[in-house]
Structure formats: C-alpha cells, structure tokens
Amino acid sequence: MIVVVCPNLALDVTYHMAVATPGAANRVDRVTTMAGGKGVNVARVLTALGAEATVLGFSGGRAGNAVRADLAASGVPQSVLPVSGETRRTVAVVEESTGRATLYLEPGPVVSHPEWAQLLARFAELMDAAALAVLSGSLPPGLPVDAYAQLVRLARQHGVPALVDADGEPLLRALAERPALIKPNADELVAATELTDPLAAARALRERGSEAVVASLGPDGLLAVDAGGTWRARPPERFTGNPTGAGDSAVAALALGLVDATPWPRRLAEAVALSAATVLSPVAGGFDLPAYRRLRGRIRVTRIEPDEEQSCPK
Amino acid sequence: MIVVVCPNLALDVTYHMAVATPGAANRVDRVTTMAGGKGVNVARVLTALGAEATVLGFSGGRAGNAVRADLAASGVPQSVLPVSGETRRTVAVVEESTGRATLYLEPGPVVSHPEWAQLLARFAELMDAAALAVLSGSLPPGLPVDAYAQLVRLARQHGVPALVDADGEPLLRALAERPALIKPNADELVAATELTDPLAAARALRERGSEAVVASLGPDGLLAVDAGGTWRARPPERFTGNPTGAGDSAVAALALGLVDATPWPRRLAEAVALSAATVLSPVAGGFDLPAYRRLRGRIRVTRIEPDEEQSCPK
Numbered sequence: 001m002i003v004v005v006c007p008n009l010a011l012d013v014t015y016h017m018a019v020a021t022p023g024a025a026n027r028v029d030r031v032t033t034m035a036g037g038k039g040v041n042v043a044r045v046l047t048a049l050g051a052e053a054t055v056l057g058f059s060g061g062r063a064g065n066a067v068r069a070d071l072a073a074s075g076v077p078q079s080v081l082p083v084s085g086e087t088r089r090t091v092a093v094v095e096e097s098t099g100r101a102t103l104y105l106e107p108g109p110v111v112s113h114p115e116w117a118q119l120l121a122r123f124a125e126l127m128d129a130a131a132l133a134v135l136s137g138s139l140p141p142g143l144p145v146d147a148y149a150q151l152v153r154l155a156r157q158h159g160v161p162a163l164v165d166a167d168g169e170p171l172l173r174a175l176a177e178r179p180a181l182i183k184p185n186a187d188e189l190v191a192a193t194e195l196t197d198p199l200a201a202a203r204a205l206r207e208r209g210s211e212a213v214v215a216s217l218g219p220d221g222l223l224a225v226d227a228g229g230t231w232r233a234r235p236p237e238r239f240t241g242n243p244t245g246a247g248d249s250a251v252a253a254l255a256l257g258l259v260d261a262t263p264w265p266r267r268l269a270e271a272v273a274l275s276a277a278t279v280l281s282p283v284a285g286g287f288d289l290p291a292y293r294r295l296r297g298r299i300r301v302t303r304i305e306p307d308e309e310q311s312c313p314k
Numbered sequence: 315m316i317v318v319v320c321p322n323l324a325l326d327v328t329y330h331m332a333v334a335t336p337g338a339a340n341r342v343d344r345v346t347t348m349a350g351g352k353g354v355n356v357a358r359v360l361t362a363l364g365a366e367a368t369v370l371g372f373s374g375g376r377a378g379n380a381v382r383a384d385l386a387a388s389g390v391p392q393s394v395l396p397v398s399g400e401t402r403r404t405v406a407v408v409e410e411s412t413g414r415a416t417l418y419l420e421p422g423p424v425v426s427h428p429e430w431a432q433l434l435a436r437f438a439e440l441m442d443a444a445a446l447a448v449l450s451g452s453l454p455p456g457l458p459v460d461a462y463a464q465l466v467r468l469a470r471q472h473g474v475p476a477l478v479d480a481d482g483e484p485l486l487r488a489l490a491e492r493p494a495l496i497k498p499n500a501d502e503l504v505a506a507t508e509l510t511d512p513l514a515a516a517r518a519l520r521e522r523g524s525e526a527v528v529a530s531l532g533p534d535g536l537l538a539v540d541a542g543g544t545w546r547a548r549p550p551e552r553f554t555g556n557p558t559g560a561g562d563s564a565v566a567a568l569a570l571g572l573v574d575a576t577p578w579p580r581r582l583a584e585a586v587a588l589s590a591a592t593v594l595s596p597v598a599g600g601f602d603l604p605a606y607r608r609l610r611g612r613i614r615v616t617r618i619e620p621d622e623e624q625s626c627p628k
Contacts, residue, residue, distance in 0.1 A: 015405075015418050022336065025417040062376035062400075086376070091329075091405055093418060103339040104329050104407060 002046055002053040002255055003130045005123065005151060006039025008108045008140040009055075009080070011063040014092045020102070026093075035070035036090055038137035038165060041248035042255070043076050045274065045287065051256060054079050056123060058140070060109055061086030079126065081118050085109025088140070092244075101242065108140030116143055123151060127158035131259045134251065135174070136165045145169045152177035163258060164210075165251050167191060175209035180258060182210045183251055186217050198223055199230065199304070214254055214271070216247050221272050221299075224264055230304040233268035235295070241279040249278040249287055269299035316360055316367040316569055317440045317447050319465060320353025321433070322422045322454045323369075323394070325377040328406045334416070340407075349384035350404055352451035352479060355562035356569070357390050359588065359601065365570055368393050370437060372454070374423055375400030393440060395432050399423020402454070406558075415556065422454030430457055437465060441472035445573045448565065449488070450479045459483045466491035477572060478524075479565050481505060489523035494572060496524045497565055500531050512537055513544065513618070528568055528585070530561050535586050535613075538578055544618040547582035549609070555593040563592040563601055583613035 016030040039055055046053035054077040059067050064080075064087035071078045088106035095101075127133070133155040135148045144150070148170045152162040161180035164171060167188040175182070182205065184192060189201040202213040202225045212226035221234040250271040257267030277292035330344040353369055360367035368391040373381050378394075378401035385392045402420035409415075441447070447469040449462045458464070462484045466476040475494035478485060481502040489496070496519065498506060503515040516527040516539045526540035535548040564585040571581030591606035 015420075020336075020416070020418070022334075022416050023414050025419060027419050028421060031420055091418070100337045102334070102336050104334070104405070105339060105341050106329075106345055107342060 001126075001130050002051060002132045002134060002259065003079075003123065003126045004039045004043040004046070004053055004055050004134045004136060005119075006037040006043070006055055006057040006136055007111070007119070007143060007147065008037055008088065008138045009040065009057040009059055009064070009067050010036040010088050010090045010106075010108070011066050012036030012090050012092065014094055016094050016096060019095050019097045020093050029096075033066060033070070035067040035074070035076075038248050038251075039134065040067075040071070040076070041245040042134055042136055042165075042252045044074060045249050045252035045278075046255065047074070047076050048287070048289075049252065049256065051252075051259075053077065054126065056119065056126065057081070058083035058109070058111055058115065058119065059087050060084060063087040063089055079122055081115070081122060083109055083111055083115050085111070099242070101244065103244075105138075108138070109142075111140050111142040113142075116147070120150065120154065124154055124158070127155055127160050130155075130158070130160045132180075132255055133160055133162045134165070134255050135162060135179075136248070136251065138166070139170055146173040148174040149177045152179045161258060163251065163255055165247070172208070175205065178209050178211065180210075181212045181214060181254060183214045183216060183247070183254060185247060186215065189215055199225070203230075214250075214268075216250055216275070218243070222250065222268050222275075224268055226264070228264075231264045231268055231301055232304055233265075233272045233299050233301040235272050235276045236298045236300065239276050239279045242281070243279050245286075246275045246278045249274040265301040265303075268301050269296055272299045315440075315444050316357075316365060316573065317393075317437065317444045318353045318357040318360070318367055318369050319433075319437065319447065319449045320351040320357070320369055320371040320451055321425070321457060321461065322351055322402065322452045323354065323371040323373055323378070323381050324350040324402050324404045324420075324422075325380050326350030326404050326406065328408055330408050330410060333409050333411045334407050343410075347380060347384070349381040349388070349390075352562050352565075353448065354381075354385070354390070355559040356448055356450055356479075356566045358388060359559075359563050359566035359592075360569065361388070361390050362601070362603075363566065363570065365566075365573075367391065368440065370433065370440065371395070372397035372423070372425060372429065372433065373401050374398060377401040377403055393436055395429070395436060397423055397425055397429050399425070413556070415558065417558075419452075422452070423456075425454050425456040427456075430461070434464065434468065438468055438472070441469055441474050444469075444472070444474045446494075446569055447474055447476045448479070448569050449476060449493075450562070450565065452480070453484055460487040462488040463491045466493045475572060477565065477569055479561070486522070489519065492523050492525065494524075495526045495528060495568060497528045497530060497561070497568060499561060500529065503529055513539070517544075528564075528582075530564055530589070532557070536564065536582050536589075538582055540578070542578075545578045545582055545615055546618055547579075547586045547613050547615040549586050549590045550612045550614065553590050553593045556595070557593050559600075560589045560592045563588040579615040579617075582615050583610055586613045 088108035253271035273296035402422040567585035587610035
C-alpha cells in the first residue's frame, strides 16, 4: 500500500464563466466542486492505475465533509482525521472563451499540536503495511516546518521509503532525513538552490540528502539524478491543455516505479507519458487513458554522461 | 420599520494578496468573510444611521450560518428563513499593491416553491408594522421572475410603499405593480430601455410604472425623476476609493427620504453624500461618518427645467 499524506486537503471549487474581467464584478455561470490538494491528485491517479493507495490528511467543517464525500464517490481510500478548523477551498476561475484558468489558494485551517500528533500516530500505524509514503503539497498553518522531516524519519524507522513533493523550508528540512526521492519543479529547484541550471540544482539537492531527485521541467519533461547517474526524458511533442495535476501524475508514476524498483528509463517514460496524458485531459486532475497508453512507448529517455553536461536543459 | 428583502444573501469572502496574476496559481495571504448581498449593505447603513430595519432573506448551510452570525454581531436585525441549499459565496480578490478588486458572484442556492411561499408569508406579516419595503439585489435560482412584482403588490395591499433596486426582467415585472421608487444605475438604465441618455431612460422607466426613478450615475451623482419634476445632484469633487456598496448606501438614504417624505433636494444630497462617504471608506460596504457629515452640506442639487434638457448628463 502507498500512503499519500496530503496535510492540506482542499475543496477545489471551479467557477466557470465565458470571460472574467479583472477589476469588475463577474457573474459565475456554473460552480463545480471536487476534493483536491496535490496528494489527492496523486492518490486518484494511483487508484485509477489499480494501485492500492490511501489518502491521509485532515478535514473539517462543511468543506471537509464535501472532500470526504467526493473521495468516497471516487473510490479513493482515505484515512482522514477530523480537525476543528474548516478545510480550505481553492477557487479556479476558468474562462470558457480561452480556457485560461486562474487559481486562488486559501492557506488552510490552523492545525493544532494535538491534531498533528494524531496524524503522526495514524501515519505510524499505516507504515506497518506500507510500501511507500508519499508526502505531497503545502503544509496548513500550525504544522511545524519540519512536519515532512518528521514523517520521513517515522517512515524510515518502519523501513518505508518516502517520496517528498513539497517546496521551501519543509522540503529542505525533509532532505536531512534522507527521503528516497524528491520531485521539485523548475521554480522550486531555483528557489531551493539559487542555481538556474536544473542539472546543477538537482545534483545540489541530492547532495543535501535525497537519494534521488527528479526535476519536472514542464513541457520539457523530466530530469533524474541518483547515485547511478543522470537521465533525461522528453515527450515526443509539446502538448497544450490544462497542466493542473500534471506534476502530481508524474509523482504517481514515480511512486509506482519506486515500489516496483523499475529501472530509470522506464520509470521516467511512464511519468512523462502520464503527465502528458494529464495535460490532455479535459477534466483537471484526470488523465487521458488512451493517450497515456499511446505515449508511454514514445518517450525519449537518454542517459547524460558526465562529459555531456552542457547538453542539459536550461 | 424598513423591511429590506435580500433574497440572495451571500457570504462575502475577500482574498487579500499583494498581486493576482491571471492564468497563474495565486496564494492567498489572508481570508476575511462578512455577510453580504446588496440588501445587507442597505440594512447595515440604515442601522448605522439609527433607523429600524430588518433583513428578510434565505440562509442555508455553513455559509448561511456564517451570514446569520455576522448580521447578529453587526447588530443588524434579521428575519432570515432556512433554505435547503447552501448560501452562495462571493469572492472578492483584492490586490493590496494596487487596491484593485475583482469580484466573482456565485448564482446562489436553488430556492424551492415552498421556501418562496414561506418568505411571502413572513413578508406579509412584517408589512403590518412596516413603513417601507426595500427589495434589493439579484434573485437566486428557483424564484419566479415576478418575485419582486409579487412583493410590491403584497406591500401595496398593506399600504406600504416599495423601493426596488434590481435589474433585468425582475425589475421590469415589478414596474407593473407601481413601486414608489426604483434606483437603476447607468448600465441598468440602458439595459432596461435601450436608451443611452440617462434622463430619457429614467423618464421612460417612470412611464412604465414607477412613481419615481432615481438613476445612479457613479461619480456623476444622481438624477431623480418624479411627477413633480427632475433633479440632478452632483458631488463637489470626484472621489477615488472602493465603490463597493456605494449604490446600496444611496438606496439607504433614499429609503429614509421616502419614509420621512424629505423634499428631493435634501433627499438627493443625503444620498450622494452617503454614497461618496462609502467610496471613501477603507472597509467595503462601510461608510466614512465624518466625510458623510462634511459632504452632506456640499452637494449641488439643481432642478432641471423642461427647456434645459440638453444639460442632462450623457
């Protein structure tokens, strides 16, 4: 089982309208809601691929109830703990005329120390039967900045590897506990290392403690660095669509690759194909299954030799 | 007592952030909430001015509870009926760097026929002790398009005049029941009459049934038309600030003027001063009391004679 910790679950609210004018009052044509948060997207994809995954997080209030109901309706197993605050909302304003989506992300409810202690206890229980812990997304207010570090340590004490998809200080703290894999995107790489070259930045982060680093470079694909070498995976073409959740789909594929110890070339090909199939899906966070099946054999993965480093992407 | 019907109560949510980038994921720094809906703004101002007013509307779900709690905390009397749907939210994205506010207005919960019948019954009860009915804002889904027309008729059957601040078909239907006053803004005037000259449009609406029409022309002030003549009121200068609720403050002043049968020049001066003081308030929907006191003696009100019609504002 893969335990996906999503400490800042969200009710993703989408406002559909023809066009939104900044500075004006815009009437929303249609409101749709679904459970969200990066970890939820990861668990949805894992579940869709037939893997056993459970979402561990907090839910509170009416928005929290809606999140739990939507997870149940989607068949995503959950270990969601009650919290006294109200689960945050994210609002996505989607302009149907252009397809442009603007996201507003609330910070989330303040989680108390006892509530955090309950999550740690539940996480430890789940580790007994876990093959992997995925720690994904932002931390709600109130959680210690080393929350992910604590979880990586707990997982390791149970012999369970951890994959961390986070940014800022929570990510840097987690590195000290030697996670199996981290997956920064291009912006997070720069923010964490102040290096603009993705390969140099990925190697710098690996030196700070992660066993492997996979950098997601948007439409340019993925870059993986571990003790055995460096790999680059590129999609066969540039896809346009809704990139929401594309990084989370890559995490889901990387999680399966970690559990199955799939060699890097195939692991990266799966991740890039699933990511592209997510961009191609009309539903935010969903993925286009036929596109995924078609693309997985068409991803170009190359090993970067030490003397080829100039060829790495900027 | 002034009964303010606000059929589409809202939980007004404000997202504060330095800057919001269209097409990007924007982290919200701070979330504030308060009861909203045009009628709530009117009742707040009436209460602040010492008038006895009550808000009649529907509330449902957690957002509805938050609306009722905020009204109670603000000392605004309420006659709010339960509804099975969830009260709508409005989201105002306020960019602190520029002060720009972008509003997103949810359509509101579907109100069933029995729920509407309950509101009609409660309205009829309240009419026994009412001096005026104010009908304000949009209709939630499910309400008949002649909802305001029904309320104007019910009020008149109790000898109570009605002030309608609405637009579109609900406004046009209400005209047939002869409300005492309607307060369209410049856009609503054009939409209702297809005339671009505000004076001609206001007169056309009066001919369709309203005893008086006060058109709000934004920073250009107000234009009033009734059987006795036409008046124009202008603020002494252009004020910059947050215009949210400025029209609702004008409605509150016009409501008091109607109840007290204040002559038009003073009635309009009060409405323009209160409107400007609302623009000057840092809190959306509040008003700047010292500014209001200072401005009310400085509003220029002129009577437009029939042969001066060319001087009317475009």
